[in-house]
Amino acid sequence: MSHPPSSTPLPPGAAIGVLGGGQLGRMLALAAARLGFDTVVLTPEADSPAGRVAARTLVAEYEDADALAELAACTGVVTFEFENVPARAVAELQALTARVAPGPLALATAQDRVTEKRFFQAQGIGTAGFCPVDGPADIVAHLERLGAPALLKTRREGYDGKGQTWVEGARDAEAAFDRIGRAPAILEARVAFRRELSVIAARGWSGEIAAYPLTENQHEGGVLRRSIAPAQADAATHAAALKIARTTLERLDYVGVAGIELFETAEGLLVNEFAPRVHNSGHWTLDACEVDQFEQHVRAVAGWSLGPTTPFAAAHMHNLLGEAAEDWAALASDPAARLWLYGKREIEPGRKMGHVTRLSALG
Template sequence: MIGILGGGQLGRMLALAGYPLGLSFRFLDPSPEACAGQVGALVVGDFLDEEALSRFAEGLDLITYEFENVPVEAARRLEGRLPLYPPAKALEVAQDRLREKTFFQGLGVPTPPFHPVEGPEDLEEGLKRVGLPALLKTRRGGYDGKGQALARTPKEAEKALRALGGKGLILEGFVPFDREVSLLAVRGRAGEVAFYPLVENRHRGGILRLSLAPAPGASEALQKKAEAYALRAMEALDYVGVLSLEFFQVGEELLFNEMAPRVHNSGHWTIEGAETSQFENHLRAVLGLPLGSTAPRGQSAMVNLIGEKPPFAEVLKVEGAHLHWYGKAVRPGRKVGHITLRRDGLKALEEGLARLSRLVSELPWEGV
C-alpha cells in the first residue's frame, strides 16, 4: 500500500493511475472533505499530529506526497520509518523561494536577479541590484499568484513591503519573457530518467488556465537545455519521482522560475496526451518499476476549470475532449476540474480550443 501526504486532486489522480497496476492507497489530509477520499482510504489529521501520522503510516510500503507544503518535519519523521519519495530535502528547497533560487543558481541554471529582504534597508539595496519593475514575494507559502506584489516604483515597493509583512521576503527582477514553459522530468530509484516535451503555460490572475503540449515551436535545443537543467537538479537532490520545473522563455534562453517536487498541473495533459501519464510514471519511479514512454500522442491542450462547472454534455461534444471532474464543491478561484483536448494536429487543436473558449470563462485562447 502506498501512502500519499495530501488528499487533493493530484492524490486522487495518482490513485486512479495506480489501480490498473494493482496498487492500493491511503491519504493523510487535515480536511474530511479531501477529494482523494472518494477514491481511497483517508486518514483525517494534522500533518504534525503524531497519532495521525502513526495511523497513516501503519502497514504502508512507501510514502509520497501530492503537494509541496507538507511540513518538512512530518516528512522527516516518516522518512525515518519508511521509504519516502521524493526525498524530504526536495521539500526543503521547494518551500523557500530564496533557497530554491540559490540552489538552482549554484547548479549553473540561469535565474532572474534576486535579493533577500528582511526590512527596508534590504529592500533599498535589492532595488539597486535588481532594478524596477520587480516582484516582491514571500519566501514561504503563496501559490497561484498569492503572496506577491509587482512594484514599478520605489513607493510601490515600500507599500508591498508593508503589505507582505516586512520580512521573510525575496525581491526578484521582473522578466519581460516571451512565454512561460514547464518541463516534467521523472527519475527512478536506480537513477534512470525520462523527460516529457516542454509545455507552454498561459495564466490569468496568477492561476494556470491553459497548457499546450508540446509547446508550439519549441526547438530541440531548448528542450535539451531544459532537460540538462532538470538532470542537474535531480542528481543533486538524489531525486525519485516526477519533478516539475517552470521557466521563463526569453528567445532561446530559459530562466528558472520555480520547482514543484511532485506531479504538476501543467502535466495533466499526459493522461490522454502521452504514452504514459505523469501520474503512472511517478508511481513507477517510486516503486522501482521501469519508466514508461513519455512520447506525446499528437497535440494536446489542458484547460483548467476554475470555480465553474461547464455544461458537461457540451464539452463532450467537442471532438477529442476528455473531462476530469475532481468531486469538489465549486467556489470562486478553486480548481475543480480540467479538460484535456487531444488532436492529431495543431489546426484541429486550435479549432477545438475555439469551441471550448465559448464554454469555459477566462480561457486565454487567442491562437498559437
Template sequence: MTQFPLPPGSTIGVLGGGQLGRMLAEAASRLGFDVAVLERDADSPAGRVAAKLLVAPYDDPAALKALAEASDVVTYEFENVPAASLETLMALEVEVAPGPKALSAAQDRVDEKTFLNSQGVATVAFAAAATAAEAAEAVAKIGVPCLMKTRREGYDGKGQRWVEHVADAAAVFEALGARPVIVEAPADFVRELSVIAARGRDGAVVAYPLAENHHEGGILRRTLAPAATTPQLSEQADRIAAKVLTGLGYIGVIGIELFELADGRLLVNEIAPRVHNTGHWTQDGCEVDQFEQHIRAVAGWPLAPARTIAQVEMLNLLGEEVDAWPKFAAEPETRLHLYGKREAKPGRKMGHINRVKPLR
C-alpha cells in the same frame, strides 16, 4: 526496510487529499496498488477514492505513525506539507519519496534559487530581505520594476507584488505581511514553458516534451503541448531537468517552470516537487501520463517512455465553469477530468479538459 520494486498489492501513502492526490490514487489503482491518504478534510477528492483515509493535520504524530504503518512508501501531492512531517515518517522507517531536500528547497524561494544556481541552472537575479529596510536595499540592488514575493507559501499568484519605485519597497513589504521576502528581477521572456520530468530509483531520468503555458491572474489557464520548439531548446530543457533531479537525489515526478528568453536561453522560474498542473496534458497526450510515471518512480518500477500520441490543449475549469460539463462531455475531441470537489468557488480548480488533436 522496504524492498523495491514494490509488488502489486503494496500500499502507497499520500500526504494531501486534493485533486493531484486523487489522480495519483487512480493511477496507483491501475497498477494494482492501494493508496492510504492523510488529509485534514474528511470529504476530500483523494480521500473518496483511496483504500484508506486518515483525517488529521499533516503534522499529527499519531496520524503520521498510522500512515507509516499502513504504507510501504509515502509520497506527497503538494509542497506545503511540513518538511518536519517527512522527517517524522523517515524516523518511523518508512521510505519517503521525493525526499525532504526537495520539499525544503521548494518551500523557500531563496533556498530554491540558491540551489538552482549551485547546480549551474540559471534564474533571474534575486536578493533576500527580512526587514523593511532590507527590502528597500534589495529593490535598489535589483532595480525597478521588480517582483517582491514572500519567501514561503503563496501560489497561483498569491503572496507577491510588483515594486515600481524604490520608495515603495517598504510599503510593499508591509503589505505582504512584513515577512521575509525575495526580490526578483523581471524576466524579459517571450513565453512561459514547463518541463515535466521523472527520476527513478536507479537514477534514470525521463523528460516529457516541453509545454507552453498561459496564465491569467497568476493562475494557469491553458497549456499547449507538445510546444512548438527546436531540438536545441528541448535539449536545453532536458539538461536542466537532469541537473535539478540529480542534484536533489530526487525520486518521482517534478514540474519545472521556465522562461524562454528572446535569445533562446531558458531560465527556471520555480520547481514543484510533485506532479504538476502543466503536466495534465500527458493524461491524453502521452502513452503514460505523469501520475503513473510518479507511481512507477516511487514504487521502484522502471520509468515508462514519455512518448506523445497526440497534440493537446489543456484548459483549467475554474469555479462555475465546471457547470458546462455536459457541453464538454459532448465534444468528441474533448476529454473531461473532474476532481469531485463539492463547492465551485470563484477561481477554484474544479477540473480540466484536454482537447486532443492528431500530432502534426
C-alpha cells in the same frame, strides 16, 4: 510493515501513502489503483477529493504522531501531492523507517524560494536576479540593482499568484510588504521572456530519468490557464530543458515526477520555479501520452521501471476555474473534449475545479 529496500519494487497489492487530499492526490490514487496498488491518504480534510477515491483515509493534521505512525506502518512508500507538507512530518516518517519519495532535500529546496534560487545558481542554472527581503528597507536597497518594477514574493507557501505582488518603486515598498502580509520574502527582477515553458520529468530509485516534451504555458493573474504540448521549440531548447531537468533531479537525489517552470528568453532558458510533485502543466499527459505523469510518479516511487513519455497526440489543456466548471454538461457532450473534474464540493472564484483537454494530430 517492514519497508523494502529502495531497489525492491513494490508488488501489486501493496499500499502507497499520500500526504495531501487535493486533486493531485486524487489523480495519483486513480493511477495507483490501475496498477493494482491501494492508496492511503493522510489529510486534515474529512471529505477530500483524494480521500473519496483512495482505499483508506487518515483524517488528521500532517504532524499528528499517531497518524504518521499508522501511515508508516500500513504503506510501502509515502509520497506527497503538494510541496508545503511540513518538513517535520517527513522527518518523523523517516524516523519510523518509512520510505519517502521525493526526499527531504527536494522538499526543503522547494519550500523556500531563496533556497531554491540559490540551489539553481549553484548548479550553473540561470534564474531571475533576486535578493532576500526581511522588510521594506531591503526592498528599497535592492530595487536599484534589480530595477523596477520587481516582483515581491513570500519565501514560503505562496502558489497560484498568492503571496506575491509587483513593487513599482521605492515609494511602494512599505505598501507592497503589507500586501504580502509582512512575511519573509524574495524580490525578483522582472524577466523579459518570450514565453513560459515547463518540463515534466521523472527519476526512479535506480537513477533512471524520463522526460516529457516541453509544454508552453499561459498564465493569468499568476494562475495557469492553458497549456499547449508539445511546445514548438528547436532542438537546442529541448536539449537545454532536459539538461536542467536531469541536473536538478540528480543533484537532489530525486525520486518521482517533478515540474520545472521555465522562462524562454533571448539568452536562453531561466528557471522560474521547481515543484517536487506532479504538476498542473503536465495534466495533458493524461490524454495524450502512453504513460501519464501520475502513473509515472507511481511507477517511480514504487520502484518500477519508468514508462514511455512519447505523446501520440498534440494537446491543448485548459484549467476550469470557479464557475467555468458549471459548463460540465456542454463539455461532456463535446466529442473533442476530454473532461476531468476534481470532485471539489464548493465552487469558489479562481479555484481549480477541473480541466479539459482537446487533442489534435501531431504536427
